[in-house]
Amino acid sequence: MDYSFDFSVIAENWPLLLAGAWLTLRMALLAIAFGLIIGIVGSLLRTSGNRILNGIVLAYVEVIRNTPYLIQLFFIFFGLPGLGLKLTAEQAAVLSLAINFGAYSTEIVRAGVESIDKGQVEAGLAIGFSKLAVFRRIVVPPALANVYPALVGQVILAVLFTSVVSQIAAQDLTYTGDFLNSRTFRSFEIYFTIALIYLAIVWIIKGLAYLIELHFFEFAKYRR
Amino acid sequence: MDEFTLSRIFINLLIATKWTLILSLIAFIGGGTMGFVIALMRISPNRWLRSLSWVYVEFFQGTPLLLQLFLAFFGLSVLTGVNLSPLQAASIALTAYTSAFLGEIWRGSINAVPQGQWEAGSAIGFGYFKQLQLIILPQALKLAIAPTVGFLVQVIKGTSLASIIGFTELSRAAALINNVTLQSMLIFGLAGLIYFVICFPLSNWSQRLEKRLSYTS
Numbered sequence: 001m002d003y004s005f006d007f008s009v010i011a012e013n014w015p016l017l018l019a020g021a022w023l024t025l026r027m028a029l030l031a032i033a034f035g036l037i038i039g040i041v042g043s044l045l046r047t048s049g050n051r052i053l054n055g056i057v058l059a060y061v062e063v064i065r066n067t068p069y070l071i072q073l074f075f076i077f078f079g080l081p082g083l084g085l086k087l088t089a090e091q092a093a094v095l096s097l098a099i100n101f102g103a104y105s106t107e108i109v110r111a112g113v114e115s116i117d118k119g120q121v122e123a124g125l126a127i128g129f130s131k132l133a134v135f136r137r138i139v140v141p142p143a144l145a146n147v148y149p150a151l152v153g154q155v156i157l158a159v160l161f162t163s164v165v166s167q168i169a170a171q172d173l174t175y176t177g178d179f180l181n182s183r184t185f186r187s188f189e190i191y192f193t194i195a196l197i198y199l200a201i202v203w204i205i206k207g208l209a210y211l212i213e214l215h216f217f218e219f220a221k222y223r224r
Numbered sequence: 225m226d227e228f229t230l231s232r233i234f235i236n237l238l239i240a241t242k243w244t245l246i247l248s249l250i251a252f253i254g255g256g257t258m259g260f261v262i263a264l265m266r267i268s269p270n271r272w273l274r275s276l277s278w279v280y281v282e283f284f285q286g287t288p289l290l291l292q293l294f295l296a297f298f299g300l301s302v303l304t305g306v307n308l309s310p311l312q313a314a315s316i317a318l319t320a321y322t323s324a325f326l327g328e329i330w331r332g333s334i335n336a337v338p339q340g341q342w343e344a345g346s347a348i349g350f351g352y353f354k355q356l357q358l359i360i361l362p363q364a365l366k367l368a369i370a371p372t373v374g375f376l377v378q379v380i381k382g383t384s385l386a387s388i389i390g391f392t393e394l395s396r397a398a399a400l401i402n403n404v405t406l407q408s409m410l411i412f413g414l415a416g417l418i419y420f421v422i423c424f425p426l427s428n429w430s431q432r433l434e435k436r437l438s439y440t441s
Contacts, residue, residue: 003303066377066423067416068384070395075416078408156286163288167388174290187298195287195295202286 009186010193013176020176021197027090027172028159031097035158038098039105046110057106064103069161072096077168093165093172101158108150112143145220152209156202163198173197228405234414240397241418247383247393250315252376255322262327267334269352277327284324290385292317297389314386322379329375333368334360370437374430377423384419394418 010017042061045053064072076099077092087095116139124134144151166175177194181187265277284292297313300306308316337360345355387396398415402408 003305062424062427063416063420066381066427067419068381068395070384070387071398071412071416071419074395074399074402075409075412078402079412082407082409160286160288163290164385166290174288177291177294181298185302187302188295188300191291191294191299195283195291198288198291199283199286 003188005189006186007189007193009180009184009189013180016176016180017173017194017197020171020173021201023090023170024159024162024172024174025201027094027097027165027170028162030094031101031162032155032158034094034098035101035105038102039109042102042106043109043113046106047113061103061106064100065107069096069100070164070167072100073164073168089165089168089170092168093162093170097158097162097165100161101154104154104157105151108147108154109143111150112147113139115146116143141216142220145217148209148213148217152205155209156205159201159205160198228401230410233401233405233411236401237394237397237411237414237418240392240394241422243391243393244380244383244395244419245422247311247314247318247386247391248376248380251318251322251379251383254315254319255326255379258319258323259326259330262323263330263334264356266327266331281324281328284320285328289317289321289382290388292321293385293389296320310386310389310391313389314383314391318379318382318386321382322375325375325378326372329371330364330368333364333371336367337363366437370430370433373426373433377426377430380423380426381419 042057045057048054073092073096076096077087077089080087080092120138121134124138125131129137162172163174166172166178169175173194177190180190184190262277262280265273266281268274268277293314296317297308297310300313300316301308341359341363342355345359350358383393384395386393387399390396392400394415398411402411405411
């Protein structure tokens, strides 16, 4: 192997890479926030007892989970303008990521709520808690603790998925890599560095998730 | 130029689907073989093997599959001077990706077998590999089936990204036809439908396996 590495392209283009990473993070955060809202509403509809609503949400979840994200993105970005709804690349990216994350989080949140023993809810009501208080104090904390690892895993997958939006020219971290590659042809240096930036982001998320777990879910450790 | 009728679009997508399935199969067989090695390294008593496999898994689980495809397609060729075809590069990247995830899934299954089973094996005089082969792996296998089938769905969906490095499978065929016809909703809807028809039965099967297992154990 007589290849000589030259990482100067990275050193010279840090600001570009940071701007790309920043857009990646912003899109991921927005998509996760909207996706969580979809997930909470979706899981409520799934458990509402209404068969039609349950069916609609179930169909949504299964369609999203059994088709590639790339196809979902293209469907929204290239397809919606045909209905007169024109989206920028960033808007289409966030919308499709949120719809994708929403499907997975619907199932995760539902699993969390269903993991709570009905007796706990009844006990809460029996000692005079209001329905809201039962939900907030008795259902949510252990439900969240139960599905927390799955949720963190899905958040990480969502962040990694954002790289695909470079394909509709949303100028995220991966897009920045493509741009630099087309100028310098330092493919290995560029893509390896970018892969490591994603890895750093994943580690930061894991670290934060661990701190949150220590702070909020310590109780769950002793319960089992 | 020929007219793209609905039936011709559909037939073209189906032809490309063959390559989605072939690539999935390559990734699954290659990734399964390497994943087995990774799982064994991850539980190995040897510290170096454990660390090495940890780095491997962290890298391939912690970076986007798309970047892994770029590294295989653009990166490997500049490093080695060998130009890889899109199919070769996609096979390498998807094999590495699949092996990292399957390795972790299988490590989890092996670790879920109670420690006492190893001890029982050593008590009746089995060495490490005999314990593994005759006692641990058969029990781990049962635990591993459902999540492995579930991950197969992720692999099939993952092959769609091979379209980005120019491998013509279902997604790329859809994108190419879309460039000509501009009937985006129809074409990507059809492509999605084909993926769904392949993936949904597998997802369902995986969930049923999981339920059946949780009843018996």
